Amino acid sequence: MLIVKHISKNFGSFQALDKVSFEMNRGDIVGLLGKNGAGKTTLMRILTSFITPSSGTVTIDGDDMSKHSLTIRQKIGYLPEKPPLYGDMTVQYYLKFAAEIKGVPKNKRLIQLAKVLEECDLEQVKQKTIATLSKGYKQRVGIAQAIIHEPKLLILDEPTSGLDPMQIQQVLALIKNQRDQRTVLLSTHTLTEIEQVAQRVIMIKSGRIVLDDYLSKLLRNKDTSQFQPLTLEQVFINHHQPQVSENTSQTPESTRLKVSDE
Numbered sequence: 511m512l513i514v515k516h517i518s519k520n521f522g523s524f525q526a527l528d529k530v531s532f533e534m535n536r537g538d539i540v541g542l543l544g545k546n547g548a549g550k551t552t553l554m555r556i557l558t559s560f561i562t563p564s565s566g567t568v569t570i571d572g573d574d575m576s577k578h579s580l581t582i583r584q585k586i587g588y589l590p591e592k593p594p595l596y597g598d599m600t601v602q603y604y605l606k607f608a609a610e611i612k613g614v615p616k617n618k619r620l621i622q623l624a625k626v627l628e629e630c631d632l633e634q635v636k637q638k639t640i641a642t643l644s645k646g647y648k649q650r651v652g653i654a655q656a657i658i659h660e661p662k663l664l665i666l667d668e669p670t671s672g673l674d675p676m677q678i679q680q681v682l683a684l685i686k687n688q689r690d691q692r693t694v695l696l697s698t699h700t701l702t703e704i705e706q707v708a709q710r711v712i713m714i715k716s717g718r719i720v721l722d723d724y725l726s727k728l729l730r731n732k733d734t735s736q737f738q739p740l741t742l743e744q745v746f747i748n749h750h751q752p753q754v755s756e757n758t759s760q761t762p763e764s765t766r767l768k769v770s771d772e
């Protein structure tokens with residue numbers, strides 16, 4: 511469904527992404543992890559064709575992004591870190607407007623509006639102006655605008671950031687429900703959230719993929735003396751700890767450790 515091949519992105523002399531490659535199949539929910547500045551947003555902005563890569567290709571359903579950018583945009587729904595909401599519009603006015611600019615045919619806009627109002631549980635606030643909503647509702651409006659045109663690929667950049675625990679659970683449930691309808695790529699710093707909704711994790715470090723695997727495999731504890739299963743947090747820390755290796759030139763009285771900068 512989505513094929514990302516050798517994507518690199520340079521900002522001047524700084525390389526934000528370095529030959530990133532992965533594939534996603536229909537119905538996959540994949541968690542994108544990485545420390546601040548690892549390159550997650552840059553990758554998501556390339557996948558949504560907001561910025562172009564310096565090299566490499568993105569193909570969605572067989573269409574090359576560089577050649578069919580307009581067709582591809584219609585197949586993608588995007589919730590950026592800061593959703594593009596207009597505070598003075600009512601929820602339903604804004605969503606009708608979103609449907610129009612995303613190319614939903616006129617005769618289908620009301621049907622799509624009703625669908626996302628129900629799916630995102632926004633019916634009771636549809637007449638309210640967006641500025642008066644709680645952060646949780648605003649985020650659900652952000653997701654509603656991202657799916658109103660029935661995209662095949664949904665990209666969510668830190669969708670639960672700043673929400674309270676109840677609101678987080680509501681947004682996670684909404685994301686989980688997308689599974690039957692579309693492929694989802696989401697980034698978050700809260701690893702337990704990835705454990706709840708995703709089946710697979712892609713970890714980026716300094717612009718490179720350092721891990722791409724299924725959670726069921728990652729969280730299996732290979733050390734059979736440990737009864738506790740691994741957590742994603744442990745996996746994350748293992749990949750971000752400075753590498754410690756025994757120095758071969760150790761003296762008898764002391765064992766020196768060599769810590770690499772990476």
Ligand SMILES: Nc1ncnc2c1ncn2[C@@H]1O[C@H](COP(=O)(O)OP(=O)(O)OP(=O)(O)O)[C@@H](O)[C@H]1O
Nearest residue numbers: 521524525526544545546547548549550551552553
């Ligand atoms: N337009 C730009 N010009 C120059 N450098 C940029 C630009 N956009 C991003 N960068 C740099 O690229 C690197 C990756 O940034 P990016 O926003 O993709 O990271 P991130 O993983 O999303 O981080 P966070 O978790 O903090 O959102 C950072 O060092 C950032 O400063």
